[in-house]
Amino acid sequence: MRTSSEFNNLGVATVLYNAYIRSKLDYGGIVWAPSEEKYNIMLERVQRKFARWLYKKRYGYYPYLYPSSFVAGMVDLETLKFRRVVQTILHYLSVVHHKVDNPIVLGMVRLLVPKRLSWNEQGTVAPRRRPRLLWWPQTRTNYALHAPTVRALGLIEDMIARDNDIDIFADHFKMLCAKTEIFVNNYLM
Known part of the structure; x- marks a missing residue:
């Protein structure tokens, strides 16, 4: 300066x-x-x-x-924290969308398959809360809690839970980028 x-x-x-x-x-x-x-x-x-x-x-x-x-x-x-959080989420989403080739990270991203839907007496599916999509490991230390993969998967899961219109597999990547910035700006900053 x-x-x-x-x-x-x-x-x-x-x-x-x-x-x-x-x-x-x-x-x-x-x-x-x-x-x-x-x-x-x-x-x-x-x-x-x-x-x-x-x-x-x-x-x-x-x-x-x-x-x-x-x-x-x-x-x-923008604050540096805002940029780091957005970069973290977008990196893991770009791995899922095959825009970045990172087989180690892709191996760490595990999906949770929902349980079989229950039927009520009228023959329709009983309403229930939306199940989690991503699995992230349970940690016992703060060091492991703040590891990049655990942090990123928790942020993505939180973003999905707050906005029901997000589909990380079907939505266009540019739309995911915009929704990620909105999510981080509204809920984390």
Whole structure:
């Protein structure tokens, strides 16, 4: 930021930030996403500093009293946590849709076959709650609870449970991307 302080075009500063800093903060985020909030805050501090600098350049004054989420929204930056969660869900969905070749992850994604439907006296299927679709292992430690596969499968299952219109096998991938961003923005942030 110090070396680009003479730039008048804010688009150039944003491109430099995305190329040199944000790419390093996002790299491998699916694997090493912090499980504790204090580490997440440490990562977000870098982006908050850039967002405040960019806000000052764009609007002419430094936003001392504004919340960081407001400042980031004003300069069109998503939080790093939001990006990591969306990337995690979309990576596992892209493996299921055969857009990414990752046989190890595909071997970890297991489907639960629903039990036979019960019939009532009128000869129709008795209503019941929607069964879970994905199996994820039960964990005994926090380390295993925050493993990428366990985290991703839990997030996908939560997304399916909250939106009954999602079919991860039949829906178009672009629609799944849009619904994933809506889910993460509405329920997790």
